[in-house]
Amino acid sequence: MADNILLDKVGLRLGGQHFRFDGSLPGGAITAITGPSGAGKSTLLNLLAGFEIPDQGRVLMGGTDVSGAHPSQRPVSLVFQDNNLFAHLDVFTNVALGIHPSLKLREADRQVVLQALQRVGLDGFAKRMPGTLSGGEKQRAAFARALVRQKPVLLLDEPFAALDPGLGISMAKLLLELHRETANTVIIVTHDPQEVARLADYAVFVESGAITLQAPAAEFLARQDLPALTAFLSG
Amino acid sequence: MLTGSEQRWRFAWGIAVLTGIFLFVGAAVAALLSWDTGALPSRFFTAYTWRILQFTLLQALLSTFLSVVLAAPVAMALARRPAFPGRIWIIRLMAVPMGLPVLIGALGLIGIWGRQGMVNSALVKLGMEQPVSIYGLSGILLAHVFFNLPLAARLLLAALERLSPEYWLLSSSLGMRPFSVFRLIEWPAIRRVLPGVAGLIFMLCVTSFTLVLVLGGGPAATTLEVAIYQALRFDFDPPRAIALASLQIGTTALILGAMMLAPGPGDGGVTAGRAMRRLDGVSSPARAWDGLMIITSTLFLAMPLASIFVAGLKADLWALVTSAAFLRAAWTSFAIAFPAAVLTILVSLAIIGARQAIADMRRPGRIMTWLSAVLGATSFLVLLVPPVVLGTGWFLILRTFGNVASFAAILVGLINMLMALPFVMRVLAPAVESHRRQTARLATSLGLSGKRRLWRIDLPVLARPILTAMSFAMVLSLGDLGAVALFGSSDLTTLPWLVYSRLASYRNNDADGLALLLGIICLVLTMLGTAGQRRQRHG
The missing domain is CATH 1.10.8 (Helicase, Ruva Protein; domain 3)
Known part of the structure; x- marks a missing residue:
């Protein structure tokens, strides 16, 4: 089993916005990062990729502290939109x-x-x-x-958002196959609840610069108690 | 994103370039101000300097007014006729005066509007006593309109074409008459860009040198720039030159300050991409009016250009091309223009790189933000200190080191570099920025940096805009008379200086031939510089 990604009390200030991420993203699984726009999904991904360096806290991958590492020095591959x-x-x-x-x-x-x-x-x-x-x-x-x-970790930033829905589904299938073959850790930012259902083992909800919910995908999709999540799932 | 060492290097280069420019400009200004300060205040506002200042502003004001007022109907006519055969060529023709060395344009205008020109010959035949004069105020205005009407027309046309196509459909379905269309749609669009366009043209006319030198120059029709030149070159009266230069810097500073408050003139790019349907242009009066506007303006622009060609062909071109004077001048011109263009590119890239390095810092801080703004404004601020003033200052400095002529070529090259900087920055900065937006994160994530990124990622994409910018800079330098005018001599003869001295010694035939040759060189360079753009759009 691949190692988890650890966000150890990561703090970051960008402009006037504060971000605070704490938690662990399971290794060898597909985790979807969702949330309203402007909540900090992409910032979270940028922290993992190394495009942002935390002000406080550490980012650990495979047990190694990569907080200050240059993007090319991290064990990650990237796919942008x-x-x-x-x-x-x-x-x-x-x-x-x-x-x-x-x-x-x-x-x-x-x-x-x-x-x-x-x-x-x-x-x-x-x-x-x-x-x-x-x-x-x-x-x-x-x-x-x-x-x-x-690389053991694959980061995707809304990779299918610019594609037709049908094409998005077949691409998601390909991603899933590749994931099963390589057993890598996949972190995917998405704004599509159906994509969460199709792809993810786990899902993370980001709201006003912090992770407010992390759960297995099925449980995540069934949750009713968070208004912002309900709005996201029904939108 | 840059690696730490890349960031430091770019930063260092930016600072070095910035320091160099400020030292170069600052030394010239300091040399001017420290010269004979005791007698200065009394020389600021003599009757002479006052008259010169008045004339400078008056001709600029009239030129701007005429250019804009005449350009507006042309732009509106072209906007109302979005598709007719030859339209694209008329719009391209309007770009020609901007790239044409000013001296050549002046020769073309003399060919049409001069004493022996077409217009006056026709007027005399019609029995008119007093022909149109190409010299003095009327000539300066004519020439300024020739150069600036197309600029204004292109900018206004772009503003009109940026309006959404639905506006025109809506206006015709609402049954708007042409005057209502003008009042409710066209005029608001024009008014938005008008301050920027007028400010730009006013600035160009206030600092106009070559046209005033060739067509004015008498005591009644001299601008500050030409008066500075005359004070140094003919009367060798540095205090007077200093007083005039200070007035000049003060005036341009005021105008630039006012322009910064006004919205920019926008982009002159041709936006023929979208299909426009102008149902308001189908009536016969509308057709007749638009036709008249388009044909008149096209003739006004095309005839002087044709005259350059026809007059140039009358000269013995082969003898000119093989003459020692031409070959030497051409060699000198290239020896100045090529290094100047290369230097302009390097300086621009250093400025852009440093600003990028600052933008990449996560928290740049107040000093860095300020530095970035200064870097960005530098290319613009060099407009504040016109070539003649720079030349004057350095002339005073170098005089103490011996014969100025031996430094002159380097000085002219450096001044040309500064003159080209704003234009080169306008081409390169957006190209570099869009390239960075598309590739920076990807290149960083793949570990492409330093030389590898330069050769694999940056140069293949940026080579094209760099070549375009370089051709602009070279054409500007090849056609420039402003910087070389102070130093031109038998030791330093560039092509424009050769044309000018032939003209001054009334060898008009030679001047016409040389002007055609210089025009062809500039045209070829421009074509080489912009050749790949269309190809790129297809690819």
């Missing part, structure tokens, strides 16, 4: 950057990239430029890169 690919580099190069940023590839590395593309359903797309891909294909390429990076 968009701009996951460098528009001037072809799909192969974009994925290969996940193996090593210098792009010094051995033959075995090239095979790994091609296999990853094949796995996400982009066989034959290696030479294509991102501009010629659909939104779903771009996200598949981003998944392929996350695969070759082989």
Whole structure:
């Protein structure tokens, strides 16, 4: 079983807003982060990714304190909502950057990239430029890169929000398959309750800069006692 | 996000560049102010300086008024005709005067409106006694309108095209007459950008040098900039130059201050993307009026340009191109313009990089926020101290070190660099910012930094805007007469200076030919600089 991610009394002030995150995100599972917009979902993800450094407290991954570590030094891969690919580099190069940023590839590395593309359903797309891909294909390429990076944690920031609903479902299926194959820890920010139901083992509710509820997904979706959560689930 | 060492380096470069610019400008101003201060106050407001100041403001005011008032109907006509064959070419034509070296434009105007020009010949044939004069106030106004009407028209057109298409559908379904459309839709849109547009043109006309030098220059038609130049170059009277330069800095500071209060003129970009349906333009009077406006303004702009071409071809171009004078001037021009353009790019990137480094700090603090604002305003503030003033100051400093001519080329290059800075920043800053928005987090998360990011991620994308900005800077420097005017001599002859001296010695034929050559060089550079943009849009 993979290690949990620990947020040890993490405090952060951005502009006039205060954030305070405390808790543990289970390793080897899919955890959905939800909440009203502006509540701090993305800030929480940025703290995990290393785009924000906490003022107080620690972030631990795999038992190691990564609070001050540069984003590239953390055991995480990232998939954003968009701009996951460098528009001037072809799909192969974009994925290969996940193996090593210098792009010094051995033959075995090239095979790994091609296999990853094949796995996400982009066989034959290696030479294509991102501009010629659909939104779903771009996200598949981003998944392929996350695969070759082989990091224990995958962070996703509303990765399917820009896609059609149908496409979102099939992409979620792919994510689930990849998760089962690699047994990685997945943290996904989403504003869609159905996505929580489809994907997540656990769910976290973020409200005014703090985690107000953390529960297994089924229990989370059935909760009635938090007004903000009820509004979120019915919205 | 940057690594710590990257952040420190960018910061250091930004500070270095900022210090360099302030030292360069500050030294010039200090040299001016420390010269013979005892006699100064009495020289500020003599009858002479007062007259010059009055004329400077008067011609700028009239030029601005005429440019804007004449541009408005042209912009409205083009907005009401969103699709007709050749429209895009007319709008492109309106961009030409902005990129054209001012001296060449002046020659074209003389070709049409001069004593032997088309207009006056026709007027004489019609039996008119007094032809239109291209010299003096009327000539300066004509030239300023030639250069600024298209600028105003493009900015106003952009403001009109930013209105949502539904406005026009709504206005016609409500049965609005043209005057109501003007009062309720067009005028409010124009009024919003008017202070910015007028302020920009006023500033350009107050600091106008080349046109006034060529078309005015007599005691009755001299602006501050030209008077400074004359005080130094002809009379060698530094105290008078200092008094005039101080007036000039004071005036531009006031205008810039006023402009900062007004909303900006917006972007002159052509927004032909959206389909506009203007049902209010189908009536025959509307068609006739729009046609008249568009054709008149097109002729007004195109004829001087055609005249440059026709007059230039009359010269013995081959003999000119192979003449030692041309080759030497061309070499000098490039030897100044190329390093100046490269330096402009480096300085701009240093400023942008430092601001980015500050923006990346999580809590920049008051000093850093202030520093970032200063960095951003620097490129703008160099407008405060015009080239002639910079040249004057450095002239006074370098005089004590021996022959100024030996430093002149470097000085002209540095002044050209500062002049190009605001334009280059306007191209590069948004390009770098949008590139950063798209790639910064991704590059950081993949551990791309330093040289790797520069070569793989930044340069491939930014090469295009850098080339565009560099071509702008080179064209500006190649066509500039303002900085070189103080130092131009047989030792330092750039192409514009060569054209100007041919013109001054009444060898108009040579001047026309050289102007055509310089115009072609600038056109080719502009085309090279902007060539990839269309391709990029497809890709």
